[in-house]
Amino acid sequence: MGMAERRRSLGYSQEQLAELLGVDRTTIGRWESGRSTPQPPQRPGLAEALELSREELDALLTGPQRSSPEEVRRAPSNGPSAGEPDEMIRREFLRILTVSGALTALPIDDAEALKDGVRRGAPEDFARMNTHLWQVYQLARSKGAVYLLVRDQLTTLNDTLAGDTRGNSRPLLNAAADLLQLAGEVAFDANRYSDAAASYALAASVSKDAGAYDLWACALVRHAYVDMSERRYSQAAQILEAARTLAERGDSALSTRHWVASVQAEAYAGLRDLASCERAMDRAEEVTALPVGSVNGGWLRFDGSRLAEERGARYVQLGHLDLADEALKAALTQGALSSGQSFRRRGTVLADLAVIGAKRRDAEQVIEYGREALRLARASSSGYVARRLQALCGEVGPLRRDQRVADLGAEITALGTS
Known part of the structure; x- marks a missing residue:
């Protein structure tokens, strides 16, 4: 059974499943035709909607799709998108x-x-x-x-x-x-x-x-x-x-x-x-x-200027929140004092600080940093910052009961599918 058959067996139209997941109907069409696959942050919600375990969903998505040629032909195309080869x-x-x-x-x-x-x-x-x-x-x-x-x-x-x-x-x-x-x-x-x-x-x-x-x-x-x-x-x-x-x-x-x-x-x-x-x-x-000239500004750009934020991000991954918070706020301050921090780089630091707030169950920190990271992700069209924000959605847990956090999550989901 393919994804389309599973959806229909549960009584969903493409529009209904898309609304449930907070994505566009065309995204469901691409998933079902095999022209793209859901990103990792989208898979838990899709598995729940289709009443499957994560393993069952992965098997469904990697197995042969049974969408008809007509479905594939009708699936809309809006230019290159995630998972579609250019x-x-x-x-x-x-x-x-x-x-x-x-x-x-x-x-x-x-x-x-x-x-x-x-x-x-x-x-x-x-x-x-x-x-x-x-x-x-x-x-x-x-x-x-x-x-x-x-x-x-x-x-x-x-x-x-x-x-x-x-x-x-x-x-x-x-x-x-x-x-x-x-x-x-x-x-x-x-x-x-x-x-x-x-x-x-x-x-x-x-x-x-x-x-x-x-x-x-x-x-x-x-x-x-x-x-x-x-x-x-x-x-x-x-x-x-x-x-x-x-x-x-x-x-x-x-x-x-x-x-x-x-x-x-x-x-x-x-x-x-x-x-x-x-x-x-x-x-x-x-x-x-290292001496001056150790980077070329092109395929090799690592000069140590991001060490504080990188160490902070690693501490977030490892759950050492106090160490992470200190390192990331220092990186944010350094970036604000210089003109060299890109939207993508600053947005990544802000997203990590929002994740720390989620892990601490601090809605104010989630909103403060998450909102600004979302603004920068939109301004830069950065898929990288969008992915970091999608990771935030998986951390908020009971904070979803706060309407502000719920609204932020909905906007992040919409960003990831646009």
């Missing part, structure tokens, strides 16, 4: 992988190829353009605004790789691995997990072809975030251990290994391993001893 960008990913694999098989004279490439300026031009795109991505309130720029750059880079008969592959492959990671970031922020995972995997493959250990490690770190967003902390820890090994073979003057340690701390916190989490955070804080 075919244009996916084709660009696969073309880069195919072309890079062919190029690295060619017998080439690396020195002559690099000399020729520098004379023509192509690899350096791509590197400069990628750096510019990362800066645009960081500054953009809505990360999706960078999408078309990234797609156009991917197309241009593909054309250059395809026409490179001299075998000037390594600098171009570095540029491709860099750009694929940015494309993955855009997809991840929009909750398009399958596209993000595909781009990170391809970035790792291209980095391997280029022998670029730091780029390779960073691609794996970003892939681990996809697993952690779906609470697969054991899988994330495995990927991060591989990233740690690669980073140790990379450039010791870069902050790659320190970023790996910071993200390992998040995975360990998810596994409720306090000792390993704190050891990883201590390794991450060693980034402060």
